[in-house]
Amino acid sequence: xxxxxxxxxxxxxxxxxxxxxxxxxxxxxxxxxxxxxxxxxxxxxxxxxxxxxxxxxxxxxxxxxxxxxxxxxxxxxxxxxxxxxxxxxxxxxxxxxxxxxxxxxxxxxxxxxxxxxxxxxxxxxxxxxxxxxxxxxxxxxxxxxxxxxxxxxxxxxxxxxxxxxxxxxxxxxxxxxxxxxxxxxxxxxxxxxxxxxxxxxxxxxxxxxxxxxxxxxxxxxxxxxxxxxxxxxxxxxxxxxxxxxxxxxxxxxxxxxxxxxxxxxxxxxxxxxxxxxxxxxxxxxxxxxxxxxxxxxxxxxxxxxxxxxxxxxxxxxxxxxxxxxxxxxxxxxxxxxxxxxxxxxxxxxxxxxxxxxxxxxxxxxxxxxxxxxxxxxxxxxxxxxxxxxxxxxxxxxxxxxxxxxxxxxxxxxxxxxxxxxxxxxxxxxxxxxxxxxxxxxxxxxxxxxxxxxxxxxxxxxxxxxxxxxxxxxxxxxxxxxxxxxxxxxxxxxxxxxxxxxxxxxxxxxxxxxxxxxxxxxxxxxxxxxxxxxxxxxxxxxxxxxxxxx
Amino acid sequence: xxxxxxxxxxxxxxxxxxxxxxxxxxxxxxxxxxxxxxxxxxxxxxxxxxxxxxxxxxxxxxxxxxxxxxxxxxxxxxxxxxxxxxxxxxxxxxxxxxxxxxxxxxxxxxxxxxxxxxxxxxxxxxxxxxx
Numbered sequence: 007x008x009x010x011x012x013x014x015x016x017x018x019x020x021x022x023x024x025x026x027x028x029x030x031x032x033x034x035x036x037x038x039x040x041x042x043x044x045x046x047x048x049x050x051x052x053x054x055x056x057x058x059x060x061x062x063x064x065x066x067x068x069x070x071x072x073x074x075x076x077x078x079x080x081x082x083x084x085x086x087x088x089x090x091x092x093x094x095x096x097x098x099x100x101x102x103x104x105x106x107x108x109x110x111x112x113x114x115x116x117x118x119x120x121x122x123x124x125x126x127x128x129x130x131x132x133x134x135x136x137x138x139x140x141x142x143x144x145x146x147x148x149x150x151x152x153x154x155x156x157x158x159x160x161x162x163x164x165x166x167x168x169x170x171x172x173x174x175x176x177x178x179x180x181x182x183x184x185x186x187x188x189x190x191x192x193x194x195x196x197x198x199x200x201x202x203x204x205x206x207x208x209x210x211x212x213x214x215x216x217x218x219x220x221x222x223x224x225x226x227x228x229x230x231x232x233x234x235x236x237x238x239x240x241x242x243x244x245x246x247x248x249x250x251x252x253x254x255x256x257x258x259x260x261x262x263x264x265x266x267x268x269x270x271x272x273x274x275x276x277x278x279x280x281x282x283x284x285x286x287x288x289x290x291x292x293x294x295x296x297x298x299x300x301x302x303x304x305x306x307x308x309x310x311x312x313x314x315x316x317x318x319x320x321x322x323x324x325x326x327x328x329x330x331x332x333x334x335x336x337x338x339x340x341x342x343x344x345x346x347x348x349x350x351x352x353x354x355x356x357x358x359x360x361x362x363x364x365x366x367x368x369x370x371x372x373x374x375x376x377x378x379x380x381x382x383x384x385x386x387x388x389x390x391x392x393x394x395x396x397x398x399x400x401x402x403x404x405x406x407x408x409x410x411x412x413x414x415x416x417x418x419x420x421x422x423x424x425x426x427x428x429x430x431x432x433x434x435x436x437x438x439x440x441x442x443x444x445x446x447x448x449x450x451x452x453x454x455x456x457x458x459x460x461x462x463x464x465x466x467x468x469x470x471x472x473x474x475x476x477x478x479x480x481x482x483x484x485x486x487x488x489x490x491x492x493x494x495x496x497x498x499x500x501x502x503x504x505x506x507x508x509x510x511x512x513x514x515x516x517x518x519x520x521x522x523x524x525x526x527x528x529x530x531x532x533x534x535x536x537x538x539x540x541x542x543x544x545x546x547x548x549x550x551x552x553x554x555x
Numbered sequence: 556x557x558x559x560x561x562x563x564x565x566x567x568x569x570x571x572x573x574x575x576x577x578x579x580x581x582x583x584x585x586x587x588x589x590x591x592x593x594x595x596x597x598x599x600x601x602x603x604x605x606x607x608x609x610x611x612x613x614x615x616x617x618x619x620x621x622x623x624x625x626x627x628x629x630x631x632x633x634x635x636x637x638x639x640x641x642x643x644x645x646x647x648x649x650x651x652x653x654x655x656x657x658x659x660x661x662x663x664x665x666x667x668x669x670x671x672x673x674x675x676x677x678x679x680x681x682x683x684x685x686x
Contacts, residue, residue, distance in 0.1 A: 340610075343658045344566055347635075350659035351572035358579045389659050 012309065016301045023297035031289050039282050043275055050271045051238045054251035058236045058264045061202070062253040065190055069257040072108075072165055072182060073148065075101060080167040080178040088113045088178065091122045098124040101180075109162055109181040116144065116175045125181070127158055143168050143177055150258050153184040153212045153222060161185070161221055163212075187213045191262070199248075199267040207232070207259045230261065240268060321535070324505065328527055331507050339392035346388055353381040394520045395507070408443045409451065411485055411552070415474055418455040422463060429468050433459070436475045442554050444485050446532050451552075454525040454536075458489050458548050461521065464512070465493030465546060483554050484534075490547040496540045504538060558673045559600075560584040563593040563607040563619070564635065573606070576662060590619030597623065602630060604672045606665070608658075609636045609647065617647060624651040629679055631672035635660065 079097060087093050098111040110125020118135025134140040143149035143166035151164045158181070166179040191202045191213050204212035205225065214221045226244055230237075236253040249271060251264040269276070356378045365371060419433050426433055462472045470492040477486045496504070496511070503509045505526040510519035529536045534552040560582060562573045570586040577584035585600065587593035591614050593607065605623060609616035620632055634647040634655040647655055653672040656665050 344569070347659040348566060348568045348572065351569060351576065351662065354662045355572050355575050355579075358576055385659055389657075393657065 012305050015308075016305045019301035019304060020294075020297045023300060024293060027293045027297075028290060031293070032286065035282050035286050039279060042278060046272070046275050050249070054238045054249060054264060054266060055236045058238075058251035058253045058262060061191065061264065062236070062255060062262050065187065065204070065262065066256045068107075068186065068190065069150065069255065072105065072180070073150070073167070073257065075104070076165055076167045076178055076180055077148070080169045085113070085115075085121075085169070085171050085174070085176045089121045091124060094122045094124045107183050107186045109158075109183050112179045112181075114140070114166075114177040114179055116177075121176070129157065132157070139164065139166065140177070143179075144175060152206050152210065152260075153187075155222065156181075184212065192216075198270060200270070201265040202263065203265075204255075204260045204262055207261065212260055227263075232259065324526075325530060328505075328523070328530070331523075332527070335395040335507055339395040342388070343392050346385055346392065349381065350385045350389075353378050353385065357382070391520070394524065406445050407448050409446050409448050410441070410443055411451075411476055411487060412437045412439075412441055414448060414451060415455060415476065415487070418452050418459060419474065421456060422459050426463055426472070429463065429466070431463055431466050431468070431470050431472060433472045433474065436473060438476045438478050441476050441478050441485060444552050444554050446552060447528075450528045450532065454528050454550070455487075455489075457521040457525050458550075462489060462491035462493065462546070465491050465495075467493070478554075479551070482551070484551045485554060487550040487552070488547055489550075490545060492545045495542040495544050495546055497542050501538055501540045505536075557581070557583055558604055558669060559602045560669065561587060561593060561596060561600075561602040561605045561607075563587045563590065563605060563611070563616075565589060565608065565611045580666070590614030590616065590622075593619060594622055594626075597627060597630070601627075603676055604653075604669050605630055605632045606656075606669070607632055607634060609634055617650065620647060620650050620652055629676055631676045633665070633668050633672055 079101070083093075083097065088097070094111055094113065098108065101108050101111065110123065110127065110129070112123045112125070112129060113121040114134055115121050118133050118137070118140050120130055120132050120134070123129050139149055139151050147168045149164075149166040149168075151166075153161050153163045155161060161184045162181045163184050164179055164181050166177050168175055168177050187204055191204060199217075201216045202213075203215045205227070206212060207229075208224065209227050209229065210224050211221050228241065228243075230252065232254050234254070236251060238249065238251045240247060240249050242248075247268065249266040249268045251266070253262050254260070255262060356374070359365065360371065360375055360378065365374075368374075415435070415437075419435070423433065459472065459474075466472070472492075473488075473490045475486075475488040475490070477488075478484075479486050500511065505522050506519075507523045508519040509523075512519075526536055529550060529552070532552060534550060537549045537551075538546065539549065540546040560577055562570050562577075562584060563586075564570050564573075565588055567588065570588065574584050574586050585596060585602070587596050590607075590611055593605065594614075596602075597605075607616050607619060611619075614622075616634060616636075620634070623630055623632055628651075631653040632647075632651070634652045635658055636647075636655055653675065654668050656668060
């Protein structure tokens with residue numbers, strides 16, 4: 007597989023993991039948040055609505071009570087009785103026991119003239135015939151005014167009740183301290199920027215708000231037609247968005263408004279939103295990290311297994327090549343042995359003949375003898391090759407002994423020590439003392455070790471070090487023997503062919519090119535593995551792995 | 556004392572030279588080019604040592620060896636093998652061959668083995684001969 011393919015695969019894994027984990031996470035988070043938000047918003051609206059309705063009821067109740075009191079008074083007492091200021095005072099003080107909000111009490115005849123008055127101001131001679139409220143009260147029978155300053159220069163409002171007594175009408179009029187509204191309205195527990203106020207249908211404030219505006223001022227506020235019940239809306243006034251809960255009073259065309267800061271109200275919701283965002287972000291980072299980690303480790307695993315597969319393929323190729331070559335070599339060697347045998351015997355026969363007395367006198371006797379000797383010598387060389395070839399190809403059942411590899415290596419090393427010291431080569435050993443015994447064929451192993459050590463000496467030629475290391479690979483259940491030399495190493499092309507039959511880097515006549523081939527087949531038959539690692543100019547390491555049992 | 560030798564091989568050149576070399580050493584030698592021919596010869600003549608190739612067409616060396624050992628147990632057989640395998644040599648020996656020699660043959664080595672085989676034959680005959 008190409009590097010690009012791995013990259014693409016990794017991205018695919020990451021994308022899939024992200025999609026399958028992030029989408030549900032996001033959906034869950036957003037759904038829960040939206041659900042919570044709608045529930046929370048409707049709860050906040052509901053609370054405000056309840057609040058404004060309660061307040062409205064309280065104020066309506068208050069107005070209703072005052073109107074009832076006055077109406078009762080007007081219809082139980084006669085004009086004559088109430089014209090008496092002493093009597094009026096008595097009635098007024100009786101009223102005040104019940105409600106401190108009555109400022110004064112006044113009886114006005116049908117011409118607008120004050121008949122009697124009881125209260126803190128001097129209003130005995132005031133004529134109201136030109137006042138709009140007077141006419142309205144006369145016409146309607148009951149009149150509740152807006153809050154105004156009036157002659158008193160103090161915010162109040164009046165309730166006027168008209169009674170027809172025979173052919174004349176008169177009005178009982180009471181001024182009521184509008185401060186009561188302030189306290190009624192203000193007692194709403196609101197947040198830092200919350201507010202509550204009453205205003206007329208003309209948007210004139212009837213109570214003193216907490217901020218900015220003053221009483222009796224016309225404020226900037228959207229107009230609302232009279233509606234029943236309550237209403238909660240969110241809109242901007244003077245560029246500032248607030249939540250407004252509104253209700254019209256029953257007894258007067260006043261609008262009760264409770265204002266609240268949505269930011270304050272929805273603070274827990276915003277906090278929840280931030281929390282959600284943080285959790286989503288954290289989750290996303292975690293998922294991305296996880297996806298990257300998983301994909302990386304998967305790809306790494308894949309690369310590793312590909313590599314293992316490649317090396318397995320290589321070793322399979324090598325062993326099948328060996329098997330095929332082995333058969334071929336055996337066939338060839340066998341067929342060559344017979345002609346060689348004949349050549350050998352013919353040469354022997356010639357030697358026999360040369361030993362006869364009369365031939366010895368021949369002038370070319372020496373030449374003949376030399377030639378025969380050479381023929382015999384080279385037939386022996388050829389025989390050596392064919393026999394090694396057959397040795398490589400033959401099937402043999404390895405003997406099974408318990409072998410201590412360290413001791414075997416020491417023995418093998420001793421064969422070569424003379425040669426090594428002659429060339430100033432040091433053979434160092436680094437043995438694993440806890441090496442378990444292995445069951446194998448000692449003489450064949452020795453042949454392999456001898457061959458590799460011999461090659462190492464040749465590779466170094468002069469002055470160098472051969473390091474023989476043994477290790478126990480517990481995981482693989484194997485003994486690992488490494489033979490490293492400080493020789494000239496070999497290029498990759500050579501290293502690839504090093505186990506092939508007849509491949510040799512030595513001079514003609516010095517090596518058959520079968521040593522490592524045979525070593526390879528021996529190790530393979532013993533169930534082990536032989537691997538070569540070579541760096542040109544630095545040296546070569548042969549690593550032999552043998553199973554412990 | 557002369558040793559009567561029978562050389563069995565399917566290579567005419569090989570047996571021809573062998574015959575020449577043994578004759579040169581004044582040793583009586585006969586040649587056979589196959590296992591069957593060898594068995595036929597053994598019926599009429601007696602030989603002390605048979606030198607026989609393992610691989611031959613028709614009846615191969617091992618089978619011929621079995622026959623020889625069955626009929627003439629005192630005749631010693633040296634197997635010639637082009638196969639370097641210890642296996643076939645060992646097998647031959649387990650079947651009663653005296654020894655085996657690898658092809659190409661070192662004649663001096665072969666000669667030594669022939670003499671030793673003959674000695675053993677004499678020993679065996681002596682043991683078996685009625686006193």
